[in-house]
Amino acid sequence: MDIFVQQLINGLVLGSIYALVALGYTMVYGILELINFAHGEVTMFGAMVALAVIGVVLGVAPDLPGLLVVLAGVLVAIPVCMLLGFSIERLAYRPLRNAPRLAPLITAIGLSIVLQNVAMLIWGRQYIAFPPLLPKGQYEVLGAHVSNLQIFIVVLSILVMLGLWFMVQKTRLGRAMRATAQSRAVAQLMGVNVNSVIAATFVIGSALAAVAGVMVSAYYGLAHYYMGFLLGLKAFSAAVLGGIGNIAGAMLGGLLLGVIEALGAGYIGDLTGGFLGSHYQDVFAFFVLILVLVFRPSGLLGERVATRA
Amino acid sequence: MALLEVECVTKRFGGLAALDAVSLSVRQGEIYGLIGPNGAGKTTLFNCMTGLYSVTGGQVRLDGKAIHNRKPHEIVRQGFARTFQNIRLFPNMTALENVMVGRHVRSRASVLGAVLRDKRTRAEEAAIRERAQELLHFVGLGRKGRALASHLAYGEQRRLEIARALATEPRLLALDEPVAGMNPTERRQMADFFRKLRDTGVSLLLIEHDVKLVMGLCDRVAVLDYGKKIAEGAPEAVQRDPAVIAAYLGVEAA
Amino acid sequence: MPVIKFFRQRPQLTLLLLAVLLAVLPFLVGAGLGKSWIRVLDFALLYVLLALGLNIVVGYAGLLDLGYIAFYALGAYLYAWLASPHFGLHLPFWAVLPIGALLAGLFGVLLGAPTLRLRGDYLAIVTLGFGEIIRIFMNNLNAPVNITNGPQGMNLIDPIAFGDFTFKGTHHFFGIAFSSAHLYYYLFLGFVLLAMLIALRLQDSRIGRAWAAIREDEVAAAAMGINTRNVKLLAFAMGATFGGLAGGLFAAFQGFISPESFGLMESIMILCMIVLGGMGNIPGVILGAVLLTVLPEALRYLGDAQRALLGHVALDPADLRMLLFGVALILMMLFRPEGLLPSRRRQRELHPEDGPGEQASLYDSRG
Numbered sequence: 001m002d003i004f005v006q007q008l009i010n011g012l013v014l015g016s017i018y019a020l021v022a023l024g025y026t027m028v029y030g031i032l033e034l035i036n037f038a039h040g041e042v043t044m045f046g047a048m049v050a051l052a053v054i055g056v057v058l059g060v061a062p063d064l065p066g067l068l069v070v071l072a073g074v075l076v077a078i079p080v081c082m083l084l085g086f087s088i089e090r091l092a093y094r095p096l097r098n099a100p101r102l103a104p105l106i107t108a109i110g111l112s113i114v115l116q117n118v119a120m121l122i123w124g125r126q127y128i129a130f131p132p133l134l135p136k137g138q139y140e141v142l143g144a145h146v147s148n149l150q151i152f153i154v155v156l157s158i159l160v161m162l163g164l165w166f167m168v169q170k171t172r173l174g175r176a177m178r179a180t181a182q183s184r185a186v187a188q189l190m191g192v193n194v195n196s197v198i199a200a201t202f203v204i205g206s207a208l209a210a211v212a213g214v215m216v217s218a219y220y221g222l223a224h225y226y227m228g229f230l231l232g233l234k235a236f237s238a239a240v241l242g243g244i245g246n247i248a249g250a251m252l253g254g255l256l257l258g259v260i261e262a263l264g265a266g267y268i269g270d271l272t273g274g275f276l277g278s279h280y281q282d283v284f285a286f287f288v289l290i291l292v293l294v295f296r297p298s299g300l301l302g303e304r305v306a307t308r309a
Numbered sequence: 310m311a312l313l314e315v316e317c318v319t320k321r322f323g324g325l326a327a328l329d330a331v332s333l334s335v336r337q338g339e340i341y342g343l344i345g346p347n348g349a350g351k352t353t354l355f356n357c358m359t360g361l362y363s364v365t366g367g368q369v370r371l372d373g374k375a376i377h378n379r380k381p382h383e384i385v386r387q388g389f390a391r392t393f394q395n396i397r398l399f400p401n402m403t404a405l406e407n408v409m410v411g412r413h414v415r416s417r418a419s420v421l422g423a424v425l426r427d428k429r430t431r432a433e434e435a436a437i438r439e440r441a442q443e444l445l446h447f448v449g450l451g452r453k454g455r456a457l458a459s460h461l462a463y464g465e466q467r468r469l470e471i472a473r474a475l476a477t478e479p480r481l482l483a484l485d486e487p488v489a490g491m492n493p494t495e496r497r498q499m500a501d502f503f504r505k506l507r508d509t510g511v512s513l514l515l516i517e518h519d520v521k522l523v524m525g526l527c528d529r530v531a532v533l534d535y536g537k538k539i540a541e542g543a544p545e546a547v548q549r550d551p552a553v554i555a556a557y558l559g560v561e562a563a
Numbered sequence: 564m565p566v567i568k569f570f571r572q573r574p575q576l577t578l579l580l581l582a583v584l585l586a587v588l589p590f591l592v593g594a595g596l597g598k599s600w601i602r603v604l605d606f607a608l609l610y611v612l613l614a615l616g617l618n619i620v621v622g623y624a625g626l627l628d629l630g631y632i633a634f635y636a637l638g639a640y641l642y643a644w645l646a647s648p649h650f651g652l653h654l655p656f657w658a659v660l661p662i663g664a665l666l667a668g669l670f671g672v673l674l675g676a677p678t679l680r681l682r683g684d685y686l687a688i689v690t691l692g693f694g695e696i697i698r699i700f701m702n703n704l705n706a707p708v709n710i711t712n713g714p715q716g717m718n719l720i721d722p723i724a725f726g727d728f729t730f731k732g733t734h735h736f737f738g739i740a741f742s743s744a745h746l747y748y749y750l751f752l753g754f755v756l757l758a759m760l761i762a763l764r765l766q767d768s769r770i771g772r773a774w775a776a777i778r779e780d781e782v783a784a785a786a787m788g789i790n791t792r793n794v795k796l797l798a799f800a801m802g803a804t805f806g807g808l809a810g811g812l813f814a815a816f817q818g819f820i821s822p823e824s825f826g827l828m829e830s831i832m833i834l835c836m837i838v839l840g841g842m843g844n845i846p847g848v849i850l851g852a853v854l855l856t857v858l859p860e861a862l863r864y865l866g867d868a869q870r871a872l873l874g875h876v877a878l879d880p881a882d883l884r885m886l887l888f889g890v891a892l893i894l895m896m897l898f899r900p901e902g903l904l905p906s907r908r909r910q911r912e913l914h915p916e917d918g919p920g921e922q923a924s925l926y927d928s929r930g
């Protein structure tokens with residue numbers, strides 16, 4: 001039983017990170033109907049930049065409290081990623097907004113490759129360790145262990161998501177975003193500056209990605225130039241699971257996928273009689289994606305109208 | 310039995326009932342007009358009949374066979390083709406190629422046939438080309454076969470779309486505002502063309518805003534307003550119907 | 564250009580010259596650039612084969628397949644299972660290659676069927692995931708039962724052989740020495756020519772028109788009676804089949820396979836080949852494939868040059884390679900989406916704003 005609770009908790013922690021990344025996919029898809037393949041790489045940049053800053057800060061002031069050092073990393077990573085997201089939209093997607101659908105998809109994948117390789121040239125091929133800066137501490141809950149870091153990740157994710165929810169529902173920008181997602185043409189007629197709304201969507205999504213990137217590297221204690229690829233793939237699956245284009249869906253999908261993955265990894269050995277082990281953890285997201293596409297393509301919370309004739 | 314029977318078709322988009330229990334029937338050999346103010350639901354009805362939208366309720370039957378909620382290509386195969394209000398040609402294909410695509414359902418060549426180019430496939434390909442050329446000729450585009458669809462004049466594009474639909478050998482052809490944007494002379498020509506088409510055995514269902522054209526051309530007319538059928542019958546009778554006059558005046562007053 | 568005009572007007576002569584050139588090419592390359600370049604040539608042909616297959620999916624049907632290499636992997640692993648000491652099976656290549664191609668095609672159908680009734684972009688992400696899954700399985704299916712031999716891969720795979728005549732050693736015909744690389748060159752060339760024929764004929768057929776129609780306007784294509792899902796599935800499965808076939812050839816040629824050869828970057832490279840050369844246009848695709856196989860080889864000299872000049876390799880060309888591919892994809896899409904050698908139709912699709920232009924462009928010479 002405690003294995004179940006433990007995996008559930010692990011899954012929720014991982015899932016809240018997926019949710020943050022999934023939000024970026026879903027917001028962009030909701031507005032542009034584009035899979036921003038480079039989003040996973042933005043997350044990776046968040047982690048890498050934060051780690052670089054942390055390294056510098058530790059070099060200059062090794063006695064600073066760990067939390068502050070990490071905070072400094074996050075505070076630099078966020079604007080860097082925002083700038084990255086902004087440039088991606090501006091340089092690679094906007095010129096192709098009216099091109100055949102294949103074109104932006106191909107640039108998106110091209111961008112993702114470029115970002116990966118730039119990161120590799122800057123930070124090298126090796127894994128970079130996340131220094132143990134956050135206060136340690138473990139608690140027992142229903143026979144399972146919960147660490148400070150895990151609590152920290154979940155709480156911060158929830159706060160960030162609440163903030164996003166408030167912004168989308170209550171602010172002018174949020175209204176403009178929702179209007180643009182409904183119909184770009186109509187929003188434009190109503191006086192919404194569609195270009196800045198789209199840019200804002202990328203920038204906000206990238207900020208969330210930066211936070212998620214730091215979290216994931218702190219959680220696993222590692223960062224790597226290739227980490228964005230699988231994370232992005234999973235987050236996208238989470239967005240589809242929740243209903244792509246739907247913000248609440250991305251949050252729900254992220255959490256669910258995290259739990260499915262953790263429970264799957266915990267039990268796959270038993271389920272297959274030891275034939276498959278926990279290193280198959282990464283395949284669950286993919287199977288979830290396929291199953292959702294087969295049985296409920298609109299996702300758990302999504303409803304999409306048919307193509308207009 | 311009527312060729313096309315629409316029975317109590319309802320289509321909802323969220324809260325909006327774009328079609329509310331609409332029933333009508335088109336007989337073999339008839340030219341049937343569908344009119345109504347903007348946003349009345351005419352195009353939506355076409356989309357429900359031709360498989361682009363699923364219906365929320367009700368039935369559509371072609372020759373007694375249910376076709377609602379079937380795939381578009383299955384409906385085309387049954388002999389029901391359409392055109393679009395906002396012309397949807399394959400813009401970068403030539404006029405001839407556009408019509409040749411329409412022959413897809415009536416031809417069979419498989420991958421193997423296409424690769425081996427056996428006698429049957431070659432014969433079929435030649436027949437497709439020949440039939441497409443005939444149809445281009447029939448709609449008055451006989452000499453435009455090699456022009457790109459996107460480079461044709463507006464009226465030519467409308468006619469090309471009809472030729473492409475005819476290539477599927479429909480018994481019933483649904484035309485969504487086929488003379489929109491044409492001048493009076495062209496409209497008269499198109500009306501003559503529709504009669505000629507009917508004489509070849511194709512029944513026509515057409516959405517049209519030009520009331521004069523509809524009255525002169527159609528055997529029967531139905532009027533939609535806010536998703537409801539408010540009148541149906543011979544053109545003269547419908548024209549005098551107070552509900553219809555109110556619907557149109559209401560729109561003009563707004 | 565007058566030279567091109569000269570050859571245009573003499574198609575038979577051109578074809579004959581081309582045939583002679585292709586026949587003696589490995590000898591020219593071997594003599595001019597060195598023996599190792601004949602193998603590069605073989606790889607170029609293998610990539611041409613792969614690119615021709617992917618072109619059916621991306622270029623003809625307009626679907627983005629990012630897991631193409633997984634089908635290549637399936638073909639290669641199947642070949643290794645059925646013709647190597649791993650399971651002690653040694654079936655002949657003419658039996659294994661078709662099985663591998665069919666298996667890959669079957670996986671294509673299984674993957675495409677649920678995905679292709681949805682919007683096109685889902686295929687991109689699903690294929691991306693599929694490629695990753697296949698890699699995970701290749702890496703991990705070595706325990707408890709050793710199926711793939713994990714990251715070490717499988718070796719001692721049987722070469723192509725007709726009875727006692729194997730493609731392994733050097734053979735002499737008419738006093739000329741044909742090395743293994745020479746023999747594979749002719750084999751691959753045969754497959755490439757066959758693939759070209761298939762692709763060209765499909766393009767100009769009822770099915771090719773259906774693909775083009777779907778690419779241009781999917782809703783209109785459906786309303787004209789095309790079963791869009793099946794036709795897309797057909798393209799996708801055909802691409803997969805080509806991939807599986809090429810995979811089998813690769814396994815036989817190389818004699819050794821490991822998961823490393825089947826990463827996402829390989830898929831991207833093949834995509835890059837068709838984008839660079841010109842989607843949907845066979846000569847363009849071939850040009851792209853040859854360019855991108857030969858260029859990285861040439862890039863290696865960059866490493867040698869650095870070593871000579873600086874005494875060490877400051878910037879590993881292998882690292883630069885992927886970066887350049889990514890940049891190429893972006894720049895091509897932004898500035899020359901039709902590729903270096905575009906088909907006429909693609910050029911029009913991707914530059915809709917150009918309008919009719921002068922009279923000559925009003926008519927398509929293809930008729």
Ligand SMILES: Nc1ncnc2c1ncn2[C@@H]1O[C@H](COP(=O)(O)OP(=O)(O)OP(=O)(O)O)[C@@H](O)[C@H]1O
Pocket residue numbers: 305306307308322327345346347348349350351352353354394
């Ligand atoms: N895909 C859709 N999603 C949501 N609402 C839709 C959709 N298609 C149509 N509608 C709505 O259904 C109603 C009927 O539209 P429809 O296009 O059928 O009208 P119409 O009679 O063809 O008008 P017009 O003469 O302007 O072509 C409109 O209010 C329209 O906004």
Ligand SMILES: [Mg+2]
Pocket residue numbers: 351352353394
């Ligand atoms: Mg309409």
